[in-house]
Amino acid sequence: MSKLSEIDLGSALLSTFILVGFIATAFVFVRLTIIGLNYVKVNYLKEEGEDKDEKKNKGETKGF
Secondary structure, X not given: OHHHHHHHHHHHHXXXXXXXXXXXXXXXXXXXXXXXXXXXXXXXXXXXXXXXXXXXHHHHHOOO
């Protein structure tokens, strides 16, 4: 009977660690997705901002 309870305990621990591994993997993917989106967002806004400044500077240089 003691061997049966050891098998159940081992199976429960293994299942728990597998579940924790899946949750951790999902957390890593979500975190990497957020980092990637922020990276694209910052670079896109930076590039767009530089284009706007260049257009304003071109207009200001013409004339007096």
